[in-house]
Amino acid sequence: MKTNNRIYILALLAISANTLADDNSPSQSLVIGGSQHSSNSSYSYLGLITPIWGGKIGDGWFNNTIASWLTYDYNGSQNGSTVHVKAKAPGIETGLGYAWSGPKYALSFSTTLGFRDIGLNPKLANDDGPEGGTFAVSPQIQARYELLPKLDTDLISSYSFGPDSSFNRLRLGWTGIPGWRIGIEEVLQRGQTYQNEQQGIFITKYLSNGISLELSGGTSKPRDDKSSPYIGISFAKMF
Secondary structure, rough: OHOOOOOOOOHHHHHHHHHOOOOEEEEEEEEEEEEEEEEEEEEEEEEEEEEEOEEEOEEEEEEEEEEEEEEEEEEEEEOOOOEEEEEEEEEEEEEEEEEEOOEEEEEEEEEEEEEEEOOOOOOOOOOOOOOEEEEEEEEEEEEEEEOOOEEEEEEEEEEEEEOOOEEEEEEEEOOOOOEEEEEEEEEEEEOOOEEEEEEEEEEEOOOOOEEEEEEEEEEEEEEOOEEEEEEEEEEEEOO
């Protein structure tokens, strides 16, 4: 099956999953998006989280659909020499999840089916890294807990079967200023041919019209290169 046809099928699947939302759903949907860049990697995404079967954002069943663009660098080998490889990997994923929330916590589990088209430059004949179209099943957990008044922690942890990659982010945030959340973050990303560790800070601003804006930045350390700065921006909007 050609790559364009695979992406088309996943896009149709994403649209079909969103039609599961019904008029009795008591909550709004959530649009999320953002982009993060360093000298050795980047990740940009745009997604929609839609309550289904009577759920609402943060409580009950939901569909999540995300389109993304990933780039990363790594060192491969060819004819006994080290070759610096650049990878570009657009993708789309859609799936179902369930969320719980309480006075001091929020928790959700989800699983998506996705497709990512990985292109390498240059292409190495003896490289065992992923290349071309790859389907993935990706379970994910998200959790948040209030440790103390105005101090909380949150975790995102996911693993993608197929490309065999993982993403883990742990944050500690302070909400002592009304409408703001400020804190530190630790991120670990791994794939078959790359690994990236990040330490940084984030600043989130919550606006009265259902929009939140966030800036993040710090240092990024890939497996095959020296540390470099990273910067990210993201948003969320209820509608």
